[in-house]
Amino acid sequence: MARDPFVVIGGDAAGLSAASKFRRETDREVVVFERGQWISYAHCGEPYFVEGSVERLTDLLSLSPADVAERGIDLRRGHEVVAVSPEDRTVTVRADGNRFDQPYGELLVATGASAATGPFDTTLDGVFTIHGLDSAAAVDAFLSLPGEYDRGRLGDGPVDEARIDHNAALDPPERAAIVGGGYVGVEMAEALTARGLDVHLFQRTDHVLDPFGAAVGERVESHLADRDVAVHTGRPVGELLGDDRVEAVAYDGERLPVDMAVIGIGVEPNAGFLDGTGVERGPKGAIRTDDYGRTSLPAVYAAGDVATARHAVTGEQTWIPLGLTANRAGRAIGATVAGDPTPVGDVAGTAVVKAFDLECGRVGFIDETAAEDAGFDPASATITAGSRSGYYPGGDETSVTLVADRTTGRVLGGAIAGRDRAAIRIDTLATAIESDLTVDELERLDLAYAPPFSPVWDPVLVAAKVLNGRLDD
Known part of the structure; x- marks a missing residue:
């Protein structure tokens, strides 16, 4: 009797790495559910697309749906997994207004993370997070003059046309506030400066790039200032002001007029659909995993930005969402499910960033x-x-x-x-x-x-x- 398929939730780094490795090692069926339309893309390249160093949005793609099909993977875009039943070994999927249950032999949760927005009103025009190709495309369109956006910049991917049209019709900004001095904040400060904007970077702690330490932070701040980025450290932004479009940021009793804001205050694991399953959680609510990516649920694995990993220094579970971690863990889990137990590897938080x-x-x-x-x-x-x-x-x-x-x-x-x-x-x-x-x-x-x-x-x-x-x- 044929076994139920290996089911993967999420069609990006961890998910498709696992599915690809699994199919190379076995003839068993693998089904990948992706709630969006974009797959296998470089999150980290989005600021460089906005800057103009990357010519087309689709240059950030690693695999196309056709590439995935050639690997023998059953990829279903526009399919969102909304619930998991560990007892029945099924997932509930919503697509085109319908719902159905999909049995699984093994399940990989590779749903990634979403941009944190904190208390800020992200419905205002001119307010963006940089997490996903549609958000990067929307920023790019927003920076152009009305009626002059070069759609050739988008390539031939499944862009959100309505979002592009809306932002391309708005007057472009002159001054931007970036809320958060982490990776995204520093990279977007460079990108928006290159696009001719007056850029103000706000960081709630005493230094930008806080995880890099004070010595690096001080040097980056000085370098940003030399490039005409106004750096506001120790200045948490309390509110974005405006009616339909952002008009100012409020901080420490002061008000700075802006006509664009980028929120870069971190990410949150996409694990809410597992509420009620009893799955064990780790730091920041990420799914706790063992050395092989296994969760506390039978036959359920997790990898990438939604999952924990063992820290190379402490040996304890930690949550450090980075690209190599996701790709490496996904590949290892694909091998494990195919019959070759492979550790996902430790993490040490190794990271690099460029500021100009x-x-x-x-x-x-x-x-x-x-x-x-x-x-x-x-x-x-x-x-x-x-x-x-x-x-x-x-x-x-x-x-x-x-x-x-x-x-x-x-x-x-x-x-x-x-x-x-x-x-x-x-x-x-x-x-x-x-x-x-x-x-x-x-x-x-x-x-x-x-x-x-x-x-x-x-x-x-x-x-x-x-x-x-x-x-x-």
Whole structure:
């Protein structure tokens, strides 16, 4: 008797990675339900489309529906899973105004996350989140003069035509407020500046890119200011003002007139449809998973921005929604369901971001208080060193913050900023963390040296040398 299919909820990074791997390993049926029309696209590329560095919206697609069909995957777009019955091993699907139940042998929840909007009125014209290709397209249309939007920018994807028409008919903005100084906020500050807007960036804490630490945040703030971005740190925005279109942001008793606002205050896991199933939750309400992506429900897996993963430093469950995490976990789960048990892998929060021509990277614990809360006795050092030999042109000052545990010497985290291939250096620290290296072992790594690429002592090694001395104090 044929087994029920492997059912996947979500047609983006984790979902289609799992379905593709599963079909490569087995002839069993796999059904992917996607509530929207877009599939397999690069969320992280959306600010660069708005900026103009990416020519067409559809350049951000990895797979087309035709590509998915060629892989033998039953992809059903416009199908939203609204409930799961673990006892019956069925999902309830809504499509075209109808509902039906789909049996599953195994189920993967890969529903991703949605942009958090906080207390802000996102129904006002000129207010956007940057999460999804339709939102990026709407911003792009909004920035054009009425009647002059180049629809060739959209490619031939399933865009929300009504949304495009509405925003393309509005007068373009002159001043934008960006609420939130995280990845999206910093990237959109660059994008909107490139489009000729007067940009104000608001961050409720003392520094932008808070997870990267103070040293990186201060350098980014200075760099943004040099590029005419007005940075307002320690200034939480309380309200967006306006009747039909945003007219101002209110903060600290002040009012700044704007005619555009971008909300970039984070994301929330799309797990509400599992309420009532008894599935165990983790941080931020994400679905708790084990080393193989299994949830507490029988035959139900979760991966990507909706799921937790084990932290490489603490060994505890954490929620860090990033692209590689989703793709890697989806592929592993596809292999596991096909009969080859494969761990999804740990996460360390390794991330990079660009602010104009300044590159930043981070991994693990940078904040010493957070490290203490996790049970460590942290020590840190921040250094600045050249990115190349001093006599070779093209170098830049590279800042490195390194954090380690005093008791064991183990590397706990780090952050890097600079304009000359600084971000990619974070991979050395990520590897050190995944390998449980001590600072002493990190300092002795045989990293490559040649004048065009690095000084004899790479900035990472300099940071390790300085921190090692402090651990001995």
